[in-house]
Amino acid sequence: DTAVSQTPKYLVTQMGNDKSIKCEQNLGHDTMYWYKQDSKKFLKIMFSYNNKELIINETVPNRFSPKSPDKAHLNLHINSLELGDSAVYFCASSPRRASPQHFGDGTRLSIL
Amino acid sequence: TQLLEQSPQFLSIQEGENLTVYCNSSSVFSSLQWYRQEPGEGPVLLVTVVTGGEVKKLKRLTFQFGDARKDSSLHITAAQTGDTGLYLCAVPAKGRDDKIIFGKGTRLHILP
Numbered sequence: 614d615t616a617v618s619q620t621p622k623y624l625v626t627q628m629g630n631d632k633s634i635k636c637e638q639n640l641g642h643d644t645m646y647w648y649k650q651d652s653k654k655f656l657k658i659m660f661s662y663n664n665k666e667l668i669i670n671e672t673v674p675n676r677f678s679p680k681s682p683d684k685a686h687l688n689l690h691i692n693s694l695e696l697g698d699s700a701v702y703f704c705a706s707s708p709r710r711a712s713p714q715h716f717g718d719g720t721r722l723s724i725l
Numbered sequence: 726t727q728l729l730e731q732s733p734q735f736l737s738i739q740e741g742e743n744l745t746v747y748c749n750s751s752s753v754f755s756s757l758q759w760y761r762q763e764p765g766e767g768p769v770l771l772v773t774v775v776t777g778g779e780v781k782k783l784k785r786l787t788f789q790f791g792d793a794r795k796d797s798s799l800h801i802t803a804a805q806t807g808d809t810g811l812y813l814c815a816v817p818a819k820g821r822d823d824k825i826i827f828g829k830g831t832r833l834h835i836l837p
Contacts, residue, residue: 653829655829711818
């Protein structure tokens, strides 16, 4: 059973398009996150939700909009994709804020 | 700005050798986490250390938290090719209870 699953695993699209990434966790955790990992493997937090409530919104362009329909799901919608958005996006969850994280396997986004 | 420095940035050694990687900061932390990320996958939690001077063992991996809780080391005995990966340390963000921050990692490659 996959604890944190995100789809799609690969996403190749043209600049200017809009795309969504979905994430689901079956661990019963209260907190979910989106991270961006750049080409140098630096992992940086983008958003965090606790019980469907947004608690962290780091300096991320407002083209990125997270949505949590329930505490087991956290989706990420990206408008007007730019070349610099190419990266691996990881979803994660944890029992409480700032406790050890469980990560999905990532979505590799490539912008052409 | 809270900074976590990991060293070395890259390490390539022969199978069977021993190695140590480090995670350092000038700040004191309440806890510190170590993760391993294999190619194409998300980071996986290895251990959390909480007490200054604490030592935890996970088979051939030995983790130590510095006495002053500012740094940590990971020692691997008799490295195996399966140890290859990106090793990340992470700590709760200073003055915040809602997120953790990651170091830039050590990329370890074990040669057969």
